[in-house]
Structure formats: C-alpha cells, structure tokens
Amino acid sequence: MSSRGLVLQGGGPLGAYEAGAFRVLHDWFTKQKSDKNFFDVIAGTSIGAINAAIIVSYVKERRKKGFGISESWKGSANKLENFWEHVSSDPQISYMWSYHWIDWDERHRTDCNVASKEAARRYYGTKELLWSGAERVFSAPNIVHDEKFFDQSNIGHLYSNKPLQDTIQGKEGADGFAKFPIATKVDDDEPRLLLISVDVEEGATVAFDSYADKDGSRVSEYGEYGTRFGRGTKEEYEHAIRYEEGIMLEHVMASASVPLFYDFQRVPKKYDYARAKRGLEQDSTSDNSRPFWDGALLSNTPLRELISEHTLFWKEKKKIALDNPLDALWKGKNEGEKVPDLDIYIVNVWPTKEKGLPSDQDLTKDRMYDIMGCDKTEYDLKVATLVTDYRDLTLELIRLAKDKRIPKDDVIEILEKLAKSKFRTGKQRRYKDLLKGKFDVNEVLRIERRDDVDSISNKWADWSSMTISRLLDEGKKDTLTKLIDRLMVIVDNDGLSSNVKDRLIVPLTRAKDVLDDDRPSYYDNVWIQLTKFIEQVDIEGTQSRLNKEKVAMLRP
Secondary structure (H helix, E strand, C coil), X not given: CEEEEEEECCCHHHHXXXXXXXXXXXXXXXXXXCCCCCCCEEEEECHHHHHHHHHHHHHHHHHHCCCCCCHHHCCHHHHHHHHHHHHXXXXXXXXXXXXXXXXXXXXXXXXXXXXXXXXXXXXXXXXXXXXXXXXCCECCCEEEECCCCCCCCCEEEXXXXXXXXXXXXXXXXXXXXXXXXXXXXXXXXXXXXXXXXEECCCCEEEEEXXXXXXXXXXXXXXXXXXXXXXXXXXXXXXXXXXXXXXXXXXXXXXXXXXXXXXXXXXXXXECCHHHHHCCCCCCCCCCCEEEEEEHHHCCCCCHHHHHHHHHHHHHHHCCCCCCCHHHHHHCCCCCCCCCCEEEEEEEECCCCCCCCCCCCHHHHHHHHHHHHHCCCCHHHHHHHHHHHHHHHHHHHHHHHHHHCCCCHHHHHHHHCCEEEEECCCCCEEEHHHHHCCCCCEEEEEEEECCCCCCCCCCHHHCCEHHHHHHHHHHHHHHHHHHHHHHXXXXXXXXXXXXXXXXXXHHHHHHHHHHHCCCCCCHHHHHHHHHHHHHHHHHHHHHCCCCCHHHHHHHCC
C-alpha cells in the first residue's frame, strides 16, 4: 500500500511552471487503469499552496457532484491553467523605464555587457508592475515611511493582495478558482491538502490540513507542550488554530504573505464560519488571531512537513501501526497494518545549480534568490531512508532472536528502554516507539526549472503574459523529459530481452525526438508516442514477457 504525494514550491509567478508540470502528470495519470486519486496528498508553500488549493478544491467539488475517484481529477489541469491565464498581465513599458528601448538588439550585439531584449522586456515590465500593480494579483504600492529613526530615505513599499484573494475565491457573484471551505476525508478517498505557513511571533512552520483527526476536528497545534497551556492537569500545545469545517482563504493567503511585500496575514484561532457566511470579516484582534507570513521563510519545499504530517495522521489520527510489531513477528506474521509508503513527486521552480558566476548586480541578486528558494530536501530524504534502514535492520535482528529461541521477555526488556529522542510533545521515546509507524519514502520524479540567459532578479514579480506562457511550456517540456528519461532507465536496466526492450524503447525515443519540435503540436505528438508505449507495455504484460511488477513500474 502506498500513497502518492505532490510537493509544490513557492515562487510567485514561477508557479506557472508548476501548472505546466501538473498538466503532464495529470495527462499521465489519466491513463491509469485503477480508479484512484492522481495524488493522495498535495503539499504546497506560497504560490504552491494556491496551486494546490485550486487543484484539491476542483477534485472535491467534482466528488460532491458524484464523479468517481479518478474521474474527479479530469479537467483539474485545465482549471489550473485557466487561473494562470487569468492572473497574467500585459504591462505597457512606459518611456520612463525604456528610453533605451530603440535599437536594443543592436546594442546587445555590439556590447556583451548589455542584456538581451527579452531580459530587458522582463526587467522593465516587472518594474512597471511593481510601480502600478498587477490587476488580478496585487495593488499599486503604498509608501511606508520609517518614523523610528527620522530617516527620510528609509522607506518601504507595501502592496495589497486583495486582488489575488478576489481572483481565487471570486468577487460579486463571479466564479473563483477555489471554493471554500476545503475539507476532505481519507475514508471517502479524497485527496489531502497541506498548506505551509510561518507563525511570525513563534518562528515555526505550521501546516493547515484539509483532513480531520479521529475526533473529526481540524486543528493545527504547535509551540510548547505542557499542563500550563491546558485546563487543570490536561496537557496541550501552546498554540492551536481551529478550522473545523475546512481550510479557508485566510489559511491559503497565510502561506503566501511575502514579508515586506505584503503585510502578515492574521488567521483566527477559531474560525467563525457563520460570520463568513454573512460576508463579515473574521475577528483579527491579537487575542483571537495569530499573525502568519509566507511559508517559504522556513520551508519553501515542504517535503519534511509532508512526511511529518503523513506519519502523524496515520499514527495518531487514524491509530494505525500503534501496536508493537514484536507480537506479530513472534507469531510468524508480518508487522500488521502499516502506514502507507509515500511515492513523492517534487516540482521545483528555483534552480539549484547554475554554470558560471553572476557578472553584475542584478544577476547576483537573481542567484541569491535562487539559492534561498531552491530545494534543500535531499538531506530529508536521506534521513528518512536511513531511519527506514535502521528499522528494517532491527526487525531482522528480532526475527533472528526468535529463530535462535532467545526469550521474548529479553527482547521486550531492550525495547522498553528509554531512547534519547523525544516525541514532538517533549515526551521521551522508548526503543519500541522507533519501530512504530515507519514507512518508505520513494522519490519518483523531481522536476526542476533551469535558469536561462534572460533571467532577472525580480522574476518573482514578473506576472506578464509572455513570461507566464513561457513558464507553462517549460514546465510541460521539463516534466515530459523527466518522465521519458525515467521510463527509459527502467526499460534499459530491467533485465529484459533485447526484442522486448527494442519494442518499448522505440516509442519513447520518438517521443523524445518530438520534444525538440518548437511547433505548438509537439505536446499532442508526444502523447501519441507515450500512448503507444503504454499500449506496448500492456501487450508485453498480457503475453507474459513482462511480469506484473515491471508492468506496474512502467504504467501510470
């Protein structure tokens, strides 16, 4: 048993790249045989949280209309692409920014230090947006003077994200792109939504979760743990954000409130849904709400939170794998009911690597932002794999102890000893706790946007339609390349006969060749070849030239 998880980064308009990547994954899983979710959980930060909310909301609403599990996902990629087309802008580069615009190509040809015209378009177009606002994303700025030091040069620019809020949820009867509240259930085979934000005062990541706990409550708890936060002798967390009926727009915007650019987002400690239905704002006083900033501050690639919340849900909320596996092993059985393994798909919008050093101030800032926002989860995956290895080793030693007729009580005595690590509540673990609720994390696909020669430092604010269209297409091409390469590796390394291997490689090779075609029809032509590949996999499986395990690895 395994769950499929999607991780989406933050990065403003770079999120269009995620929409392109999702289009490919959507079309791939549309061809799966089984009636199951394309993704069981989507974790997103900032614009990744907005993309995730749009997708899960779409699927949830389709399920409410009676569509089946897999059928509910069909069209979700269209919905997401429509959002990106809707939020794109067409800034008119004014004379104040572009007095050098005439003969720019000639200047670039004769002087290598002059940017390309495309880079200049992005640079000055973004300046225009930051000056006048992006119609469906953020307002024109308010100038904020710093009175503290009487320094007239110390000013800031604060924008409002009200236009983006209106775009997401709709305004004055117009349809939005997500319907709130977003509440999903594992027992109904609905996808899980995890949105990552940062509590400004606590300095801690907080995950807002569309799944309820075993008591039917939706609450995000964090901070210190102890009796002084509860009633009487009851132990509780210092902070709790309750949203019983599901995730609301405030939770989404809390994940996407970029510091200095936007004010922090106040989220009610207990969401008042009756008040929301009357069209009234929530109580945002300090006693009844908490201030949140963009989740990218601490976790722009929320893999760690996905793994942590996956464990927490299945162990504590679903009460799975709480029993000591020792009893099952001693009876000659497997470990019993397990936490589902995680097959992970990660979409990164900030390039990790770049060839060559930046040569000017703008490219230096651009590279700095890349490194600040890029994926840093490789260590998290290594730790998760290492923990699994230690657990498997321990279970093998327990089996050996049983086979060698070592008394069960002697093994129990070891497992009851205190470990050095603690639960998140602060309670100390015992060795037996290390065996409970563990699962494998399998990285299936990691898609990462590559930087280009026309990059600019303010690309996080470039909502121009030309840039968004390009990012959508890059997301598609990069994901198709990753998918095809992965399938080729599996075919090439799977010990198949040369005849079977040739029949499977041909459509993949043709698909790869079509990717180099710049015509708009390239996408449909790639899928013609991928469909032929899937059909060939089924033929080989039916004729027993591929076993079930290999078919499962090569099919969506």
